[in-house]
Amino acid sequence: MNPLSKIAILAATTALLAGPAFAPAFAQGGSDFRDCLQNIKAEAMRQGVPAATADKAFQGLTPDQKVIDLDGRQPEFSLTYAKYVGGTVSADRIAKGQQKMAQHRVLLDALQAEYGVPPQYIMAFWGVETNYGTYMGDFRVVRSVATLACMTKRTAFFSNEAVQALRILDMNHMTSEQMRGSWAGAMGNMQFMPSTFTKWAVDRDGNGRIDIWTSLPDAFASASNFLRGIGFKPGLPSSEEVLLPKGFPLDQADTTVEKPVKAWAAMGVKKIGGGALPASDEPAQILLPAGFRGPAFILYPNFKAVMSWNRSTLYALSVGILARQIAGGPGVQQAAPDDDQPLSRDTVIDIQNRLARLGLYKDDADGLLGPKTRSALRLFQQQQSLPADGHPSGESVRRLQAR
Numbered sequence: 001m002n003p004l005s006k007i008a009i010l011a012a013t014t015a016l017l018a019g020p021a022f023a024p025a026f027a028q029g030g031s032d033f034r035d036c037l038q039n040i041k042a043e044a045m046r047q048g049v050p051a052a053t054a055d056k057a058f059q060g061l062t063p064d065q066k067v068i069d070l071d072g073r074q075p076e077f078s079l080t081y082a083k084y085v086g087g088t089v090s091a092d093r094i095a096k097g098q099q100k101m102a103q104h105r106v107l108l109d110a111l112q113a114e115y116g117v118p119p120q121y122i123m124a125f126w127g128v129e130t131n132y133g134t135y136m137g138d139f140r141v142v143r144s145v146a147t148l149a150c151m152t153k154r155t156a157f158f159s160n161e162a163v164q165a166l167r168i169l170d171m172n173h174m175t176s177e178q179m180r181g182s183w184a185g186a187m188g189n190m191q192f193m194p195s196t197f198t199k200w201a202v203d204r205d206g207n208g209r210i211d212i213w214t215s216l217p218d219a220f221a222s223a224s225n226f227l228r229g230i231g232f233k234p235g236l237p238s239s240e241e242v243l244l245p246k247g248f249p250l251d252q253a254d255t256t257v258e259k260p261v262k263a264w265a266a267m268g269v270k271k272i273g274g275g276a277l278p279a280s281d282e283p284a285q286i287l288l289p290a291g292f293r294g295p296a297f298i299l300y301p302n303f304k305a306v307m308s309w310n311r312s313t314l315y316a317l318s319v320g321i322l323a324r325q326i327a328g329g330p331g332v333q334q335a336a337p338d339d340d341q342p343l344s345r346d347t348v349i350d351i352q353n354r355l356a357r358l359g360l361y362k363d364d365a366d367g368l369l370g371p372k373t374r375s376a377l378r379l380f381q382q383q384q385s386l387p388a389d390g391h392p393s394g395e396s397v398r399r400l401q402a403r
């Protein structure tokens, strides 16, 4: 699995911590691993899994130290827009996506007619998640999610994943040995978590089993069904590059500011080539992922659906950029500034502490460059008469560190 996919999965798993259905008091220690598995088994049985299925899957199961180590690893730097998109949307990935889309055209067209998701989006997710099925991961999913449930603090989320993994073994009559995925339990061509599989995966080729590992009809139909389920609608793309008029108020380029597409058009926002935006009342936002000197994007409602797949803005942006180019559209026209450097966690913590001392930032100094840190930075930039784009450019960071 390539490093970017790992980061995407980190983002995905981190984002999903909030909403498990149940949260029993699982033991954390290694010596209590068997007790923890028993609790998972009990919940699985409440959800209709036969005891024998759980016993077979858990027989001789031990925690996977490699998974614990990978889980403990914090990414040291926040990637910049240019590095993330440059690494995700490569010329090779675009070409391969076009070739795969042509190869599977009949199936993809049928899925679009049924689910409303255009082929280029299925190809883009496939390309970003596993480089078109090249890196699906070789960890035993039951062992990974049981380890994460019983040996880390993310017990509730991964206990549910372990229960869902047992349900999959039961309904699909697979062995736990056959069920493979990433270290964090993401499975098959589209890297579905077990809970995504049990909720959204479908048997498209009609052989009575859902196989998102080796059946592309099953994998693509499952992705289409999932996207439709999380709100993807036919019509506007997820995002597209735009041209902002001179003097555009930078405080409007913020994901918390939502206006109808028509209202952005009335403010002078155009497609990057100079054409008019679609005459639509759909809500949209403007994003400057590399600050005011870089490209601008309009985010349409489907952007939120893409973010429900993976709650990372750069991931969602990359999927939209890749999909557009797989479909033969242009790449991003405006270059990102080449002096943008990835910021280390320590630098971001320092930025947050300085903003807090100025009374502009009230959250934890967690080293993550989220919307609240960007808003605080925007206020600082306004005080300094800098372009207030909320972007931690070299200039903004230097001014802040000089305070």
Ligand SMILES: [Ca+2]
Pocket: 203, 204, 205, 206, 207, 208, 209, 210, 211, 215, 218
């Ligand atoms: Ca099947």
